[in-house]
Amino acid sequence: MRIIFALFSLLSFTVFSQDINQLAEKHIQENSIQILQDFKTLLSIPNVAFDLPNINKNADHIIAELNKRGVETKLLRMVGTPPIIYGYYPVKGAKRTLAFYVHYDGQPADKTNWTHDPWEPTYYSKAMSQGGEPIDFPTNHSQIAEEHRIYARSAGDDKAPVITILTALDLIQANKMKATSNLVFFFEGQEEAGSRQLQQYLNDNRALVDEIDLWLFCDGPVHQSRKPQLVFGVRGVTGMEITTYGPNRPLHSGHYGNWAPVPGQLLSELIASMKDDEGNVIIEGYYDDVEPLSDLEKRAMSSIPLIDEGLKKELAINDPEGTESYNERLLLPSLTIKGLSSGNTGKLARNVVPATATGSIGMRLVKGCDPEKQKDLVEAHIRKQGFHIVREDPDQETRMKYPKIAKVTRESGYPAARTSMDLPITQDVIARTKDIAGEELILLPTLGGSLPLYLFTDELKKPAIILPIANHDNNQHAADENLRIENLWYGIKLMSALMTMDK
Known part of the structure; x- marks a missing residue:
C-alpha cells in the first residue's frame, strides 16, 4: 500500500x-x-x-x-x-x-x-x-x-x-x-x-x-x-562627483577668454581620458578583478538571443559602445557620465568663463569588483592626468599651489x-x-x-x-x-x- x-x-x-x-x-x-x-x-x-x-x-x-x-x-x-x-x-x-x-x-x-x-x-x-x-x-x-x-x-x-x-x-x-x-x-x-x-x-x-x-x-x-x-x-553600483576649478569667480569671456582656464574644458578632457574611442574604460586596472563565468554560465550566455540590432533601431543609436554584444557588455564594469554642469545653455547662456564645472559619474560593477577599490582606481587616474584631489572646495593657498584641482566626492555603493x-x-x-x-x-x-x-x-x-x-x-x-x-x-x-x- x-x-x-x-x-x-x-x-x-x-x-x-x-x-x-x-x-x-x-x-x-x-x-x-x-x-x-x-x-x-x-x-x-x-x-x-x-x-x-x-x-x-x-x-x-x-x-x-x-x-x-x-x-x-x-x-x-x-x-x-x-x-x-x-x-x-x-x-x-x-x-x-x-x-x-x-x-x-x-x-x-x-x-x-x-x-x-x-x-x-x-x-x-x-x-x-x-x-x-x-x-x-x-x-x-x-x-x-x-x-x-x-x-x-x-x-x-x-x-x-x-x-x-x-x-x-x-x-x-x-x-x-x-x-x-x-x-x-x-x-x-x-x-x-x-x-x-x-x-x-x-x-x-x-x-x-x-x-x-x-x-x-x-x-x-x-x-x-x-x-x-x-x-x-x-551588478553592483557606486559613483562619484568631480568638480574642476577655473577662476575664483565667473569672468567675462571677452576680457578673459583665451587666458583664464575653463573648468568645463578641464573636466571634459579629464572624462574623455577615461575611455577609448570604442567606449572601453582605459583606467588602469578597471577590468582586472572581473570574476569569470562558469562553463554552465557561458553556455547559458551563448543561447541568449542577440538583440543589438533591434535595440539600435528602438533607441535610435547608430554606434553603441564596445565591440562586444549587448549581453556581453553587461559582464563588464561600466563608467557612465550621468550629468555635467557648468554655466548655462540656451537662452540663459552668458558670455562668461564659469568658475567651476561638475560631472556626476555612475559606476556599475560586476562580480569580483570592490566598490571602494574601483573608486580608488578612478582617483589614481585623475592624479595621473595632473590633478590635485581635494575633498572640499579649495582655498586661495591651494588654488595658487596647484595648476589643476579636482574635488572628488565619493558616493556610497555596494558590490x-x-x-x-x-x-x-x-x-x-x-x-x-x-x-x-x-x-x-x-x-x-x-x-x-x-x-x-x-x-x-x-x-x-x-x-x-x-x-x-x-x-x-x-x-x-x-x-x-x-x-x-x-x-x-x-x-x-x-x-x-x-x-x-x-x-
Whole structure:
C-alpha cells in the first residue's frame, strides 16, 4: 500500500506539473476583472519612500491582503523608516523555505511629465508609443487583450509582483492545492531610496530569515526579446562627483577668454581620458578583478538571443559602445557620465568663463569588483592626468599651489552578486520555471541593473534568483510607467508554479 500511495503521489504531482498553465489560465479567466481592480487599488496609493504616511497606507493595505489569505504577518519597524512587511505561510511537512522579496515603494513622480496622474491608474488599448489610447477598465474577461497596458507609478517596478503573489495564493487555495515549501514574504518599502536600513532590518531579525533556503527577488523586466528569463546576479553600483576649478569667480569671456582656464574644458578632457574611442574604460586596472563565468554560465550566455540590432533601431543609436554584444557588455564594469554642469545653455547662456564645472559619474560593477577599490582606481587616474584631489572646495593657498584641482566626492555603493546556476536548488527553479515558460526560457548570469542582492548572497550566505515579470518597455523610473497585461498573467503563473515546486 505504501508503494501504491507513493506512486499515486508521484503521478498526481506529474499531472499537476503539466497542468499548472491550464489551472492558472482558468483562474485568471474567472478572476481577471477582480485581479485588475485589486491592482488598480494598490497602484492608487502613492508610494514614495520619503512619504511615510502613504508608505504606511501601502503597508497596511498589503498586510490586510496577506492576512485574508491566511499568511502570518507582522510589520518590522524602525523609527522614521518605511516598514518591512513580513509574512510567513508555513506548510506542514515542507523541507525547504522559499522567500519572495518585493519592494512596494516607487520612484518619485513629477506629474507635469506624465500623460495622466501617476497615482490614478489608466487603462490603455496598447502602449502609448504604439498609438495606444485610453479605454475603460474591462468589465469581463473577453474585453482583455494581452497588449493592453496599465499606466501608473510602480505598475512595472514593483507592485505587479505583489498582486501576482496574492493571486497565486488565491489559485492554490481555490484549487485545494498545497504549497510544497514554507513561504516567506519580505516586502521592502525603501528600495528606490537606496535600501539604507535593509541591512539593519536583516541583522535585527535574523531569526525570521535564517531558515530561508532560497531568496526569490521579484523585480525587473523580462528580456528585450519578450522571452521570459531568470536572472542569477546583479551588478553592483557606486559613483562619484568631480568638480574642476577655473577662476575664483565667473569672468567675462571677452576680457578673459583665451587666458583664464575653463573648468568645463578641464573636466571634459579629464572624462574623455577615461575611455577609448570604442567606449572601453582605459583606467588602469578597471577590468582586472572581473570574476569569470562558469562553463554552465557561458553556455547559458551563448543561447541568449542577440538583440543589438533591434535595440539600435528602438533607441535610435547608430554606434553603441564596445565591440562586444549587448549581453556581453553587461559582464563588464561600466563608467557612465550621468550629468555635467557648468554655466548655462540656451537662452540663459552668458558670455562668461564659469568658475567651476561638475560631472556626476555612475559606476556599475560586476562580480569580483570592490566598490571602494574601483573608486580608488578612478582617483589614481585623475592624479595621473595632473590633478590635485581635494575633498572640499579649495582655498586661495591651494588654488595658487596647484595648476589643476579636482574635488572628488565619493558616493556610497555596494558590490555585485551572483548565484551559481549549478546549485541543486537553482536547477529546481529552472526546471519549474520551464513548466511555465518552456524551453525558450533565458538564463541570464547578470542583470544590467543593481539591487542590494549581496546582503543576501554574501552576508546571509543564501542563494538568490531574480524573477523578472515586467515588460522591457515599462518606462521603469520614468514618466508613463506601465505594465503589459500579458506580463501580469505570466507573473501569476510563475508564482503559482514556484510555490508548488516539487522536492
